[in-house]
Amino acid sequence: MHSLPSDDIEMRMLIEAVYLKYNYDFRDYTGASQKRRVVAALRAMECETISALQARVMHDPAAFAQLLQFLTIPVTEMFRDPDYYLAVRRLVVPFLKTYPSLNVWVAGCSTGEEVYSLAILLHEEGLLERTQMYATDINPESLEAARRGVMPLDKMRAYTENYQKAGGTRAFSDYYTAAYGGALFDRALVENVTFADHSLATDAVFAETHFISCRNVMIYFNRRLQNRVLGLFHESLCHRGFLGLGGKESIDFSSFAQQFEPLAKRERVFRKVAS
Amino acid sequence: MNAAVDPGPQEGALRAALRGRRFDAVVIGGSAGGVDALVALLPAIPAGYSLPVFCILHMPGDRDSRLAELFDERLPVPVKEAADKEEIAPGTVYFAGPGYHLSVERDRTFSISCEPPVHFARPAIDVLMESSADTYGPGLAGILLTGANHDGADGMARIRARGGFTVVQDPADAQVPTMPVSAINRCKPNLILPLARIHALLPMLEMNEP
Numbered sequence: 344m345h346s347l348p349s350d351d352i353e354m355r356m357l358i359e360a361v362y363l364k365y366n367y368d369f370r371d372y373t374g375a376s377q378k379r380r381v382v383a384a385l386r387a388m389e390c391e392t393i394s395a396l397q398a399r400v401m402h403d404p405a406a407f408a409q410l411l412q413f414l415t416i417p418v419t420e421m422f423r424d425p426d427y428y429l430a431v432r433r434l435v436v437p438f439l440k441t442y443p444s445l446n447v448w449v450a451g452c453s454t455g456e457e458v459y460s461l462a463i464l465l466h467e468e469g470l471l472e473r474t475q476m477y478a479t480d481i482n483p484e485s486l487e488a489a490r491r492g493v494m495p496l497d498k499m500r501a502y503t504e505n506y507q508k509a510g511g512t513r514a515f516s517d518y519y520t521a522a523y524g525g526a527l528f529d530r531a532l533v534e535n536v537t538f539a540d541h542s543l544a545t546d547a548v549f550a551e552t553h554f555i556s557c558r559n560v561m562i563y564f565n566r567r568l569q570n571r572v573l574g575l576f577h578e579s580l581c582h583r584g585f586l587g588l589g590g591k592e593s594i595d596f597s598s599f600a601q602q603f604e605p606l607a608k609r610e611r612v613f614r615k616v617a618s
Numbered sequence: 619m620n621a622a623v624d625p626g627p628q629e630g631a632l633r634a635a636l637r638g639r640r641f642d643a644v645v646i647g648g649s650a651g652g653v654d655a656l657v658a659l660l661p662a663i664p665a666g667y668s669l670p671v672f673c674i675l676h677m678p679g680d681r682d683s684r685l686a687e688l689f690d691e692r693l694p695v696p697v698k699e700a701a702d703k704e705e706i707a708p709g710t711v712y713f714a715g716p717g718y719h720l721s722v723e724r725d726r727t728f729s730i731s732c733e734p735p736v737h738f739a740r741p742a743i744d745v746l747m748e749s750s751a752d753t754y755g756p757g758l759a760g761i762l763l764t765g766a767n768h769d770g771a772d773g774m775a776r777i778r779a780r781g782g783f784t785v786v787q788d789p790a791d792a793q794v795p796t797m798p799v800s801a802i803n804r805c806k807p808n809l810i811l812p813l814a815r816i817h818a819l820l821p822m823l824e825m826n827e828p
Binding site for chain 2: 559
């Protein structure tokens with residue numbers, strides 16, 4: 344057997360140490376992008392080697408909190424892929440309207456851009472008041488940012504354009520005010536949102552849901568973890584519930600390929616098949 | 619093509635440069651002028667070619683790209699956009715899709731990610747080349763073409779560092795020389811060739827035995 348390159352060995356040891364010490368499970372994340380993010384952490388945290396970073400993280404919880412910001416991927420935008428939101432509005436919302444109360448789960452919500460986008464959409468469709476939304480992530484700093492709901496002002500132009508393409512029916516600026524050096528989103532949007540720490544890698548289903556949106560989260564997982572997560576979603580979704588994924592994500596390679604049917608193939612909106 | 623450009627080494631010299639090497643994959647990156655360069659270069663791939671070829675070009679915006687479709691009609695081998703978690707098949711030309719970085723994983727599957735752009739580019743050539751170099755080591759041939767950006771220089775350097783083979787388009791022959799010049803300064807490539815000689819080299823990559 345060939346020996347592994349040293350940095351592969353160090354990566355494995357770091358990820359194992361993080362799991363054993365802090366209970367964050369990154370062991371089934373895809374390797375290439377994870378390594379890139381750890382290399383970025385090395386530079387930012389001024390460590391010579393991954394082993395040195397590991398030693399620091401083991402003995403200093405603050406260093407781990409810093410590393411966690413690299414291990415998770417807080418890159419997102421409001422109404423990213425407007426066609427997705429348009430498909431949700433046109434194809435999913437009519438079904439959601441038939442329920443007296445709704446549970447919606449934004450899994451891997453990061454800094455909340457998708458949560459506010461969906462809340463706006465549900466509000467405009469008259470559904471927000473009867474919706475309980477769960478916004479979950481493993482990164483406490485991201486969850487805190489999501490709770491605050493302050494987005495960079497310089498992004499508002501791009502988000503407004505996305506919002507309009509996504510079928511928005513009002514002026515996007517109705518939803519935020521300039522405050523705290525950014526755009527503070529209307530607190531009423533997240534009145535019924537529970538922001539919670541939940542790991543798709545290690546935690547179980549916590550509620551029955553009608554619609555789950557989990558976009559560009561599973562691309563960072565290997566097939567084993569992707570299958571686990573799709574299993575969670577399948578378990579959580581009600582009879583004929585809806586699942587939305589990222590624009591390049593697929594369930595074709597998973598063991599759940601037969602358990603979901605595409606509702607909007609290009610926009611990656613799926614529906615649980617009847618069991 | 620510019621008549622003043624050195625025609626480059628002939629077939630015997632190219633073979634000598636490849637002696638002792640055996641490849642498992644080829645990665646080709648380009649930016650400004652890259653579509654034209656690939657239109658000239660990729661038809662060098664013969665039917666039954668055994669190596670997977672990863673192509674990555676900077677394209678404007680996140681919009682759907684039709685590159686894979688365009689080349690599928692022109693080449694005698696299968697051409698497709700690389701999909702997340704897809705197993706890499708021999709003899710197939712893969713294009714990196716728009717809006718996401720593309721990486722090669724150790725188990726020889728693709729993965730995509732939406733981390734921030736690198737050198738203003740997503741997909742970035744560095745990301746694909748570095749992950750390919752980590753996976754294929756000496757079995758990787760990297761080719762960097764025309765472009766107005768510095769993306770690819772780090773990727774080519776990683777390919778060299780892992781024992782792979784690096785070929786940069788002769789800046790005098792490139793539509794935009796910035797990217798080749800940047801890579802040449804960064805990685806001291808094994809060969810600097812005009813496109814016509816890279817065309818001759820591409821089919822040779824699958825035939826070399828130690």
